[in-house]
Amino acid sequence: MKRFGIPLLAAAIAPLALGLIPHLSAQEAPSPAPAPAPFMIAPPSQQPAAPPPAAPAPAPSREAAPPPAPAFAFKPLLPASRVTLEGESDTRSWAFYLSQDEAGTDLSLDVAFQNALVVMPEVSRLAVRLNGERIIEVPIASSDRLKHSSTAVRKGLLRPGQNTISFEVLQRHRTDCTVASTYELWTRIDGAGTRLTFKGPNAQQFRLRGIDDLPAIGADEGGQTTIVIVAPGASRAISANSIFAVAQALALRGRYGQVAVKVSEQMPDRVRPGTLTVALGTNEEIRALLGALPAEAGGRSFLGFVPSPKKGADMLLVTGESWPDLDAIVGKILTAPVSRPANINRKTMDTASWHVPDAPFISDRQVVRFSELGIATQESSGRRMRVRAVVAMPGDFYANAYGEATLYLDGAYSNEVLPGDSHIEIFVNGNVAATVPLNAATGGLFQQFPITVPLRHFRPGVNEVWFETVTVTKSDLACGPGATLPGKSRFALFDTTALAIPDFAKIGVSPNLAAVAGTGFPYSVASRVALIMGRQDPANLSAATTLLAHIAQRASRPLAVDVLAGTAAVGDRPVLIVGAAGQLPAGLLPRVGIADNVRATWPLRADAVVVTPDAEGAAVFDAVINRLQGRQATPEASGGAAPTTEGVRERWRGSLGGPLARYFIAFDQWLQRTFDLSFAQLRTPSRAPTLYEPAEGTDLIAVQAADPDTRQVWTAFIARREEALESTVDRIVSPGNWAGMAGKITAFRGAQEAHIISADSTSFVMTRPFSLANMRLVFANWMSSNIGIYALALLTACIGLGIGTSLMLGRLGRRS
Secondary structure (H helix, E strand, O other): OHHHHHHHHHHHHHHHHHOOOOOOOOOOOOOOOOOOOOOOOOOOOOOOOOOOOOOOOOOOOOOOOOOOOOOOOEEEOOOOOEEEEEOOEEEEEEEEEEOHHHHHOOEEEEEEEEEOOOEOOOOOEEEEEEOOEEEEEEEOOOOOOOEEEEEEOOOOOOOOEEEEEEEEEEOOEOOOOOOHHHHHOEEEEEOOOOEEEEOOOOHHHOOOOOHHHHHHHOOOOOOOEEEEEEOOOOOOHHHHHHHHHHHHHHHHHHOOOOEEEEEEOOOOOOOOOOEEEEEEEEHHHHHHHHOOOOOOOOOOOEEEEEOOOOOOOOEEEEEEOOHHHHHHHHHHHHHHHHOOOOOOOOOEEOOOOOOOOOEEEOOOOEEEEHHHHOOOOEEEOOOEEEEEEEEEEOOOEEOOOOOEEEEEEEEEEOOOOOOOOOEEEEEEOOEEEEEEEOOOOOOEEEEEEEEEEEHHHOOOEEEEEEEEEEOOOHHHHHOOOOOOOOOOOOEEEOOOOEEEEOOOEEOEEEOOHHHHHHHOOOHHHOOOEEEEEOOOOHHHHHHHHHHHHHHHHHHOOOOOEEEEOOOOOOOOOOEEEEEEHHHOOOOOHHHHOEOOOHHHHHHHOOOOOOOOOOOOHHHHHHHHHHHHHHHOOOOOOOOOOOOOHHHHHHHHHHHHOOHHHHHHHHHHHHHHHHHOOOHHHHOOOOOOOOOEOOOOOOOEEEEEEEOOOOOOEEEEEEEOOOOOHHHHHHHHOOHHHHHOOOOOEEEEEOOOEEEEEOOOOOEEEOOOOOOHHHHHHHHHHHHHHOHHHHHHHHHHHHHHHHHHHHHHHHHHOOOO
16 A cells, blocks of 8 residues: 555645646546544535536546555564563564465565563664564664564565564663563564565466465464355255365465354455455355356366455365265365374474474474574573473373473573572473572583473473573672673573473373363364254354364364264264354253253353453453452342451451461471472362353353263363354464363353363373383372372272281291
8 A cells, every 4th residue: 555655645746846737727627625634623624616517538548557456465474463572582483474476576574563661772672584584673662652664575585385584682671680670671563563565566466376375375463364164055064064174174284373264155245364265165056156157167176266256365166066076176185185194193283373493292202402492502691581492292191290301401601690599490381390590609511401390381282381591690789880781691502402301191181171272182083073063054153163173273184073963973972062052952061061051041141341452451440340349249239237246257267267277277388398299189089070150251161071971072162142152262262262271161251361170080081002101100190190099099008018917927927
């Protein structure tokens, strides 16, 4: 759009600047009166009388006409609506994809960012790299508004297919020298203003030449890719399997980071960037949908891109004479290339849309060097340095209470670093996993220095590992003028540092929603999956297809789905249930641990205040106040009597307990600090079944249970209302919410609030051939998780040994 702004402006002001045209000629149309400004109260100005009709103006020459606006003259680049870089130094890198036409045109890179007020602009810098080449470096000096920066991209720098973009920041605080002040430093990259802009005259003719161009669809300004499947026969049962197969294969082949699927029976009115439109149906249905069958199809089975009838990118056409013909071509062209046998482990897990390189998939004992994780040798002159890496664990990863990984550190710190306050910390999924103090007053050199990292912080799927150093010097304590400026290097980290993962127990655990969110387990290893929907309509199909696409991406293989009307024909298959509470048949919810009366009572509850991540502070404040007012009704307002002095005293006495209770609490806290044990671990697993009812304001429930007859896993995604099913599922599959699923029940409220309920009891699912080594690890982890049973078994063994020894000595020994 910027390309046409300058010519139009010049044409408007030229007559006024030259002063040669006192009035409009007969060849010119009268200029319209200026529109009133927004919220203008004064009446609009009167238009001058129209001049008499004149001879028609000659047709403008073809050369003078401006070229038509391109369908999409830009490509958003961020994996989310915003990306935040924090601390004194930070780097984020990910991949994006271009088609052959896009890579060959003239390009410019636009970047929009805003930073914290306390960032010192004189020394703080933001750098952007494309395929390793730095093309932007600007001061970080825009705390009050978004700052926009643009630069042309060198011809040939970007290539068809995968490209990488990296954002690097070096930030220093204006005044504060403490380590705590480094957490106040941030620079936020804006998704709407950060993009590639196409400047070539042929941008309108960009074509998607084949299925390999699917990743070039990209995402919108919020990082989401929308697949719109237009299927005129979507309401027919025969179409469901084809819709599911197409959506899963496209999500896998497109390598989309955040995908939402919309199923419709009509073409969309508007297509935005990051949208892939798919026309799916028989030749007859496509002919009725588009008015004519595209020439490329030729009345036969066809799968490929054709010009879209709407303004926008090309449309993917999938058609055939009949549905069996259509299923055959989908399986051959789309599904087969991304299919993987369930018993073959992958080497990596796709994270390119938000992190490069891809996460190595750890299926057994393995040592991974930092250089393989994308961490280069680097030095830090700041007070806090953090580097990020990702590794992936299989769905049957079972080490929540036993096992330790080891980080072999190669690094060094200078003699200016003060012992005591300086240390190294390892974070796994946001949890502190290890801390190592830097105690040498003369500096130190680490050569394969071992740091123990408990495996209990890891989970199935992608795990984010942070290596962080805090280095404090005397200049930080004095905090004189210029103390926050970059100076001598304090810490060096070498890329020969390695993370060693030992053998760990491999067995499936049910219920465990974290395994579904992480790797799609157990659906990732199932030959067939049963799907039960509330009803077969576009809303339910959209929700189910979105969930299946996400599970297929985590499983790295498409799922074979059988759509069922009820539970009678489930058989020995894992089950997925998707729908609104009121749509599901009676008796289905109790099978996954939900009270059956939820079908009638839950949809009638009042709506919760939904606060999105981008909401203004006032909206967040109002939501908190409303929630607090709902909890703090006075006894008089709720119909009760005011509490008496004795009643308040007894309540406080009961809550605090006596001296003996306080002693046990203190002893329990000492056990946790010293031995990482607690009295809660002495409990035995409960077998009492309880049916769950959602709390006030819950929008969607993800719940998992094991069927008592077949021991197969049933997972249900249940929304409160039919009309909100599609939008609620779209919120749940956002990266933050999806990765947060765990336990047997995860209840979602609003945009990012989730409540997790752990399983009272779990069952094991064998995933590997029996081996004594693996079962030893399984047994050790289970005993560590159930320390009460372990203590009881140990006590029983000791008593048995004592009795046996006494009997043996009584029979064989001599009395003294």
